[in-house]
Amino acid sequence: MQSTVNSNVDSESALGTGERRTHLRELEAESIYIMREVAESFERPVMLYSIGKDSSVMLHLARKAFFPDKPPFPLMHIDSTWEFREMIEFRENYVRRELGIDVIVVINEQGVRDGVNPFDFGSRVYTDIMRTQPLKQALDKYRFDAALGGGRRDEERSRAKERVFSFRDQQHRWDPKNQRPELWDLYNTWVHRGQSIRVFPLSNWTEFDIWQYIELEKIPIVPLYFAAERPVVERDGDLIMVDDERMQLKEGEKPEMKQVRFRTLGCYPVTGAVPSTATTVSEIVHEILTTRHSERQGRAIDRDEAAAMERKKRDGYF
Amino acid sequence: MTNTLHKTLDSVADTQDFLRRHQTKEMLRFMTCGSVDDGKSTLIGRLLIETGAVYDDQLAALHRDSEKHGTTDDSIDPALLLDGLEDERQQGITIDVAYRYFHTAKRKFIIADSPGHEQYTRNMATAASTAQLAIILVDARKGLLTQTRRHSFIVSLLGVRHVVLAVNKMDLVDYDQTIFDNICREYRDFATGLDIPDIHFVPISGLRGDNVANRSDRISWYEGAPLLHILETVYIGDDNAIHDFRFPVQRVNRPDADFRGYSGTIASGSVHVGDQIMVLPARKTSRVQSIVTFDGARASAKTGEAITLTLADEIDISRGDMIVQADHIPLVSRQFQATLVWMSEQPLVPGKSYWLKQTTRRTSAEVESVNFRTDVNSLQQMDCASLKLNEIGECRISVHDPLVYDAYRQNRRTGSFVLVDRISHETVAAGMIVIPIGEVSQGDHWDGELRSKRLQYTPSRVSSDSRTKRYGHSPLTILITGLSGSGKTTIAYALEERLFAQGRAVMVLDGQNLRRGISRDLGFSAEERSENLRRAAEIAHLMNQAGLICIAAFVAPDPAIREKARQVIGTDNMLHIHLSAPVEVCRYRDSSGRYAAADRGEIVNFPGVTIPYEKPGDANLVLDTERLSVEQCLDLIEQLLSRKLGVAGTKPA
Numbered sequence A: 001m002q003s004t005v006n007s008n009v010d011s012e013s014a015l016g017t018g019e020r021r022t023h024l025r026e027l028e029a030e031s032i033y034i035m036r037e038v039a040e041s042f043e044r045p046v047m048l049y050s051i052g053k054d055s056s057v058m059l060h061l062a063r064k065a066f067f068p069d070k071p072p073f074p075l076m077h078i079d080s081t082w083e084f085r086e087m088i089e090f091r092e093n094y095v096r097r098e099l100g101i102d103v104i105v106v107i108n109e110q111g112v113r114d115g116v117n118p119f120d121f122g123s124r125v126y127t128d129i130m131r132t133q134p135l136k137q138a139l140d141k142y143r144f145d146a147a148l149g150g151g152r153r154d155e156e157r158s159r160a161k162e163r164v165f166s167f168r169d170q171q172h173r174w175d176p177k178n179q180r181p182e183l184w185d186l187y188n189t190w191v192h193r194g195q196s197i198r199v200f201p202l203s204n205w206t207e208f209d210i211w212q213y214i215e216l217e218k219i220p221i222v223p224l225y226f227a228a229e230r231p232v233v234e235r236d237g238d239l240i241m242v243d244d245e246r247m248q249l250k251e252g253e254k255p256e257m258k259q260v261r262f263r264t265l266g267c268y269p270v271t272g273a274v275p276s277t278a279t280t281v282s283e284i285v286h287e288i289l290t291t292r293h294s295e296r297q298g299r300a301i302d303r304d305e306a307a308a309m310e311r312k313k314r315d316g317y318f
Numbered sequence B: 001m002t003n004t005l006h007k008t009l010d011s012v013a014d015t016q017d018f019l020r021r022h023q024t025k026e027m028l029r030f031m032t033c034g035s036v037d038d039g040k041s042t043l044i045g046r047l048l049i050e051t052g053a054v055y056d057d058q059l060a061a062l063h064r065d066s067e068k069h070g071t072t073d074d075s076i077d078p079a080l081l082l083d084g085l086e087d088e089r090q091q092g093i094t095i096d097v098a099y100r101y102f103h104t105a106k107r108k109f110i111i112a113d114s115p116g117h118e119q120y121t122r123n124m125a126t127a128a129s130t131a132q133l134a135i136i137l138v139d140a141r142k143g144l145l146t147q148t149r150r151h152s153f154i155v156s157l158l159g160v161r162h163v164v165l166a167v168n169k170m171d172l173v174d175y176d177q178t179i180f181d182n183i184c185r186e187y188r189d190f191a192t193g194l195d196i197p198d199i200h201f202v203p204i205s206g207l208r209g210d211n212v213a214n215r216s217d218r219i220s221w222y223e224g225a226p227l228l229h230i231l232e233t234v235y236i237g238d239d240n241a242i243h244d245f246r247f248p249v250q251r252v253n254r255p256d257a258d259f260r261g262y263s264g265t266i267a268s269g270s271v272h273v274g275d276q277i278m279v280l281p282a283r284k285t286s287r288v289q290s291i292v293t294f295d296g297a298r299a300s301a302k303t304g305e306a307i308t309l310t311l312a313d314e315i316d317i318s319r320g321d322m323i324v325q326a327d328h329i330p331l332v333s334r335q336f337q338a339t340l341v342w343m344s345e346q347p348l349v350p351g352k353s354y355w356l357k358q359t360t361r362r363t364s365a366e367v368e369s370v371n372f373r374t375d376v377n378s379l380q381q382m383d384c385a386s387l388k389l390n391e392i393g394e395c396r397i398s399v400h401d402p403l404v405y406d407a408y409r410q411n412r413r414t415g416s417f418v419l420v421d422r423i424s425h426e427t428v429a430a431g432m433i434v435i436p437i438g439e440v441s442q443g444d445h446w447d448g449e450l451r452s453k454r455l456q457y458t459p460s461r462v463s464s465d466s467r468t469k470r471y472g473h474s475p476l477t478i479l480i481t482g483l484s485g486s487g488k489t490t491i492a493y494a495l496e497e498r499l500f501a502q503g504r505a506v507m508v509l510d511g512q513n514l515r516r517g518i519s520r521d522l523g524f525s526a527e528e529r530s531e532n533l534r535r536a537a538e539i540a541h542l543m544n545q546a547g548l549i550c551i552a553a554f555v556a557p558d559p560a561i562r563e564k565a566r567q568v569i570g571t572d573n574m575l576h577i578h579l580s581a582p583v584e585v586c587r588y589r590d591s592s593g594r595y596a597a598a599d600r601g602e603i604v605n606f607p608g609v610t611i612p613y614e615k616p617g618d619a620n621l622v623l624d625t626e627r628l629s630v631e632q633c634l635d636l637i638e639q640l641l642s643r644k645l646g647v648a649g650t651k652p653a
């Protein structure tokens, strides 16, 4: 199969088209393969889009996977209504307007009417009402049989054994005793009516890989990941940003302008910022490698209980 | 304790440089195997800590836990990092494989860690299916155990090509070199029966960190590299990359009427714009028109890349078809032999219909019969009718739609499949294709009836005499027989070259080559070997009719079958030359691994190993290739020929 190679076309050597394949290209190809498998094996797949950096990478990979076609599934954002404003702006301006990609936005209106918020409700109840329940309802309403999510195995200890294709029963429950072994890249995608599969195409990526890839591919992300002066209060050891007037300040709390950034994004009242001066991706990488704290440190939601994550998953949380 | 890798980045400029280097890293997927308490968790924890994969907050928690547990004297217990699995074990949750990640400046690593219990063959197989390397842990105090052998067998069966035998807990045997040496020697002996081409040995203490990330002063007699260094440097150039181009079509990409592309991941080999390809199973041919990616058109692409191809011709192609290089195509059949690792509580039911997924293809399949089961502890093969959870056996499988495949040994991606229960949708088995079984050749065609009585034989008007005059010699078939490794191919091609140089019209008919084409549907059972020889005899006959000298190199173990071949070719037109060399010599010469494979039972009916080879009493010439050089053999053959052809080795007029 030898033929002369047009070196003009093939000269992107650092990108893995040269002699050796780099880990980023290998991860990229694996994720693309997984997404194509999902598109082909299910009747109604959806991509859960949380607007975070992992979702941004996943969306980018989906655009690659189906090029020149568009991704053959919609994006769906479960909007808790407590997201950072910049996240919503990013969703509207970049994803919807600039990329022209359809995003289904799901809000638990009943929860909004009932005034469910992360201040007056414990994180377990809050997450359940504003995220888990609307997710399950939306999956049922649109009869989605596969949902792609940006979860990674390195995020949290209980995820280390999570499958790439994670089977859910008719009630969207994850049964740790009933997961299918994954051999080679031969994913078992068979489901009965009403059952579904959650698919994690970024399973094998680490936080470090994600950042390297964002840098390599120049993937746009929400500016909150970069350090800037932001109004924050210190609460239970976390720096919480006062993103809008709904923030309930406790006695003695006074917003101060601090140079901070976020390692993960979610609902602003429960997402801790880290002091930082990193304004570029390489500075962020530098920071990750020298400060050396785990990514979930800033997620109030995870410190709730020891086995929190496991339980949430069994309930149907992503 | 903390690694130096990340601490030295003092500036953003350093970081940019660092990032650039990290962007060109490779990835290694490895697994860890060990029995309970061999120190697997400790070793993995140690690797994670020493490479900086453990964050400071986690490390602080580890220090607290270690004090609490009082497990180790002054330092931390790395095994506590992996405690998650322990809890689950107690809750009765099935953990089959846990994946962990770390990286160094050279590589990113994915560890597939499966628990080391007795019954966990299925989990090990799962972990091994994606692993390029396996670390097999041995407790220095205990030496090789039955489990070590079992782990090694599964690793070898699943095609993991690199093994590191890590002799752990060296601190508990005073870092004694003879203990290490003895374990290595014993393992080397054992491993000759397996198919693991690359084995490394390293003495370590996972607990103390000796020879894990850094060379240890306490083991100064060990001259090799520490474990992490081996992981960073072992050669992992994709073995598939050198093989024939295989591209299972995953998705037909058709955004509009103007574009029709085929998306997929290259399973092996590489592809260039302009290449001749064939689409299987339809056998349609075309050329590659373009290689499309989001990042622009490409002139070529290689193993592992996810691309979209467009072709020069409009061919009907769908998901599950395979695009391959036109001159080296894989096997296509509805029946094959495969090794199954049974993964379900529900035993295999022969004759029951399962779903089968292989590459991107789904079809239904049934296991016709179990040839034998291999005991993972003794490696003995035994008769059996079914397979239970964690059992491994070779089976005969038939599928509804033909599969396009290679043997697993040759190609992990096109030779593997899973079986899925049609009702529960449970993955019940992992399969590795061993060899094909012919579809067409059931039964014996030597003396078969013609399909129609009306078939006529029309003689040519060019007489054989005129052909003899034209070529300067009469036609002849030289049948060269002998064991695998006796030198048939070497002699046949050397002879062809010599005769051709003398102006003869000559051609080699090679058994292996036939199997790539006209006999592609045939396997290696006695019937199929016989059928292959029948076809060869017919072709030799045709060549002789065309006036050519045909050199046919075949094992041809069965005298009755050879006699039939002689009848097809015609006794007058045939010389039989037998190459005789002791089977040990043939085995020694064999570079293809076929004897070893036959010993392991992967090739059934292998003459000289599992079926007898009767030395022919009817040969016109017997050459002892152990003693004679190729030139000497050729000289002897030529003497025989000059008598037979009536022309001494001179150029024909």
Ligand SMILES: Nc1nc2c(ncn2[C@@H]2O[C@H](COP(=O)(O)OP(=O)(O)O)[C@@H](O)[C@H]2O)c(=O)[nH]1
Pocket: B034, B035, B036, B037, B038, B039, B040, B041, B042, B043, B079, B168, B169, B170, B171, B172, B204, B205, B206, B207, B208
């Ligand atoms: N002395 C010594 N003890 C070790 C070493 N590696 C592991 N151990 C101990 O062996 C026991 C079992 O280790 P663990 O990692 O939990 O084994 P696993 O069951 O294979 O994961 C623990 O008490 C460890 O502290 C070693 O290199 N030297």
